[in-house]
Amino acid sequence: MSRMLARLALSSYRWIGTAIYPFVWSYLAARAAKGKEDGTRRQERYGHASAPRPQGPLVWFHAASVGETTAVIPLIKEVSRRGIAIVLTTGTKTSARVAAERLGPSIIHQYVPLDFKPAVSRFLDYWEPDLAIIAESEIWPMTMVELGQRHIPQVLVNGRLSDRTFGRWKKRPWLADALFENLALVIAQSELDADRFRTLGALPVMVSGNLKVDTDAPPHDGNALKHYRQQIRDRKTWAAISTFEGEENAAGIVHRALKERTGLLTIIVPRHPERCDAIEAMLNAKGLTVARRTRNDPITPETDIFLGDTIGEMGLYLRMTEVAFVGRSLFAEGGQNPLEPAMLGCAILSGGNVQNFRDTYQMLAKNGSAKIIRDVEMLAKGVNYLLINDEVRRKMIDAGLETVHEMRGALSATIRGLEPYINPLTVKARLQPRGDN
Missing domain, CATH: 3.40.50.2000 (Glycogen Phosphorylase B;)
Structure with a gap:
């Protein structure tokens, strides 16, 4: 019965999203008018790429805003150091600026596609990521389902669930289980967060500590x-x-x-x-x-x-x-x-x-x-x-x-947890050096 409820809810989410998708432009235009969207790159929110995909293995990192972006920057640098191409998506102009300042041209930045099937499918069709690494608690149903259907491993790093978020998911355990089972691995900030992810159906789950502790101190002028x-x-x-x-x-x-x-x-x-x-x-x-x-x-x-x-x-x-x-x-x-x-x-x-x-x-x-x-x-x-x-x-x-x-120590613990997913891509990158198509 719970499986049926989950399928019905996700199917409804998909079809409602498809129905309102043509009208989302007005929402994005309003946000751009308020300075909350980059009007010059609005097509990226529909999954249209604005950069060529490099050859070889590619990892998709997603970080919602500045805090999450800052937290995963050392991890991004470590993966990139192994010769693996990175596309980083964020949801805010500020996080895009932080990514540009601290990572420069070593990675590709795109704005995250809206969680509608046409946008997500277009994004995944183009970038064809070998692995998706998501920061903290970004749970987007259509994105998770699409990644799962394509058998692309999804790993949640620096994972945490606030009291409010955990409470909302607990009220819908059938939906949580259907979504969280798509995660190949959760690397949680604390034992409490780990227990919460397990309760919601995520397996396996490990604890790393907070990646934000392993970041450099904020820069200044x-x-x-x-x-x-x-x-x-x-x-x-x-x-x-x-x-x-x-x-x-x-x-x-x-x-x-x-x-x-x-x-x-x-x-x-x-x-x-x-x-x-x-x-x-x-x-x-x-x-x-x-x-x-x-x-x-x-x-x-x-x-x-x-x-x-x-x-x-x-x-x-x-x-x-x-x-x-x-x-x-x-x-x-x-x-x-x-x-x-x-x-x-x-x-x-x-x-x-x-x-x-x-x-x-x-x-x-x-x-x-x-x-x-x-x-x-x-x-x-x-x-x-x-x-x-x-x-x-x-x-x-x-x-x-x-x-x-x-x-400190969360970064090394996270890298250890990711090794089964990263090591094969490292070998693949050495056999097929990175380059633009």
Whole structure:
């Protein structure tokens, strides 16, 4: 009965997708108008290639956005080093930019095809991947079914399932089983994630740790950092990063409470920069003076808030401070990745809603490098305490760096898990050197 339900659901998904496929152009056009799609490469979303397929074996990597792309870059480099061609798909303009900056012409980037049969089939017909490697929790039914029908191995790396996502799949075990059985291997971030994937029907499953720990620290513009440090001089700074609605207001409250005592500069980096006009207006209404990165505003002694309204410059913002509050944790749920501030020498504060990064926060908190706060008042006290206690702040920073070092090893574990799939392609690549058709 469950098999029949799954077939019916997937068949319905396919036919509904086929029916609305001709009208998807208006959706993509609207996204392009908002700057969320690359209008010049929109055909890639329909599965049309914009680059020639190289000869020889090819691995398709898919990473949804910036975080996932950054996590798999070392793995992509390792596979590419073996002479295997790579096509990397992502879903956002920002992740495409990150791929271009950090991988250059060594790989082919395409925007991921929409999860409709015509687009997916066209993509697979052209690229003919020997292996598909998917990052974290990107589960697209039509793509998984099409890969399965073509007997192309699918491996999920750095796999994780949030509480919410796992709960949704558990309500439809018959559908989860029909999809997850297509995965040749799941390499999960943690034992909890591994157990969840097994519950949903994935086999085999192994644990590697978090690939994001094995990435390099976020890059930065050295000239820009020197420029801002000269302007900041000896002012105390703290940063509220990856913030969601309500958390910028909290940062403003903290700043007003502390600035008279500390001469404070507050750095705010919203998760979605398109909200920055509204954020600036809100901060101005509080009587706070705002400088913005995109305007190249100078940081003067009168500047209260430096608004990091760019994408891909977290390495710059975090190097401007030693205290970081990580958002989506106080007034939103799920949390954001705390590893980057830990790597870059920041004492970490966070709200309690960090379900998506529970294991990472537990390790950081256990080692004394992260503190969980309950509300805005506690955030203000935590920021003030860390700014005026150099020894405590330094101990938290050192503990964070040590924790990151202890957590490393996911890349080598992932490569070991992939060897049965990668090694034959390595041999094939040596027999048939890469080249354009």
